[in-house]
Amino acid sequence: MIHRSFLLQWILVVIFTVTIIYLKMKLNFLEDHYKVLHNAITQEQNNVQTGNEVSEHSYKSAFDDLIIIYNRVPKTASTSFVGLVYDLCKHNKYHVLHINVSNNMHTLTLPNQIQFANNITVWNAKKPAFYHGHVAFLNFEKFGVRQTPLYINILRKPLDRFVSYYYFLRYGDNFRPHLIRKKHGDTKTFDECIDAGQPDCDPDNMWLQIPFLCGHDPACWEIGNSWALEEAKRNLQKHYLLVGVTEELTEFIEILQIVLPRFFKGAYNSFLHNNKSHLRQTTQKINPRPETIDKIQKSVVWKMENELYNFALTHFHAVKKRLINASPQDVNQRFMYEKIRPK
Structure with a gap:
């Protein structure tokens, strides 16, 4: 017991x-x-x-859903820049897609505009995404899609771009040196072409950077249309995250690395130290004579294209000043929210 x-x-x-x-x-x-x-x-x-962001998960989700469109203008160092984008995509975990419009057209029909806008915004399997192609600006807002992409672009001094394209059609470049271009065999210099008044060096052919930024409106592609110039400026201000210039491509890449590290982390050093910073160079190019330059610069189209270029350059320099050459005030800038109600 x-x-x-x-x-x-x-x-x-x-x-x-x-x-x-x-x-x-x-x-x-x-x-x-x-x-x-x-x-x-x-x-x-x-x-x-x-x-x-409130949490790391929501931060990642916001940037993993990002879409960038680079509607690249021909002969502006776009191949060199896109080569860098392809080099970074695997390491930075994003997708790169080339927009290839049939017959090398720069604009889409209205049904294709709607389909394109809806397609890339809901194609979640390819986000984050970097789209590039020789296609005019397309305003996604008018289609009522939930997500609008970030646009970027690069412009070049209009006469430099024009002369480069003239010789490119005749001699090709070092990117695909064995490809025969459509003006192959024509050894006439740009100066001789201007003197002869031939159509392929007509200053009206410089009308390209304005319509690329202006968009799909038919008026954008009317040579010398003053509304198109103003619309291109408005789009640059309102819809483009950043428009750089060929002559300052390194700084353009440096700014993108600061602003969009999700895509461009490591871009600056990669561009400086790899062998692709001048990926596509015209094989043979002769600088025009001063009298040829003077004749071109008297044309209405050159004046308008040059006005857009200088407009873009001013904006780019303003951004560069506050990021690359930043003052202590800009470097230390922060923002916060206060008086949040209800508690």
Whole structure:
């Protein structure tokens, strides 16, 4: 009888001890959980005040859904830039897609505009995505899609681009040196072409950078249309994240690395140190005579194209000043949210 009583007491002591241990473990867990929760809430409040994303997951989701469109203008160093984009895509985990419009057309029909806008915005398997092609600007807002892409572009001094394209059609480039171009065998220099008044060096052929930024409206492609020039400027201001210039391509890449590291992390050093910074160079090119330049610069189209180029250059320099050549005030700039209600 005494033995049974002792056994019962021993069992009760064990149960009590185990219960105490369990309660202590539970209390410690709750304290740790409270600390984690408290720290998370505090961090979340700080993130909201400073404008950061609430969590790493939501931060990644926002940028993993990103779409960039580079509607590249021919002969502006676009091949060199796109080569860099392809080099980075695997490491930075994004997709690159070339927009190839049949018959080398720069505009889409209205049904294709709608299909294109809807297609790339819902093609989640290819996001984040970088699209590039020789296609005019397309305003996604008018199609009612939920997501609008970020546009970027590069412009070049119009006469330099025009002369480069003239010789490119005759001699090709070092990118595909064995490809025969459509003017192959024509050894006439640009100066001789201007003197002879031939159509393929007509200054009206410079009308390209304006319509590329202007868009799909038929008026954009009317040579010398003043509305098209103003529309190109408006689009540059309103719809383009960044428009750089060929003459400052390195700085363009440096700014993109700062602004969009999700795509361009490591781009600056890669561009400086690889052998693709001048991926496509025209095989033979002769600079025009001063009198030829003077004749070209008297044309209406050159004046309008040059106006757009200088407009873009001014904007680009303003961005560069505050990022690359930033003042201490700009470098240390922060923003936060305050007086958030309800609490």
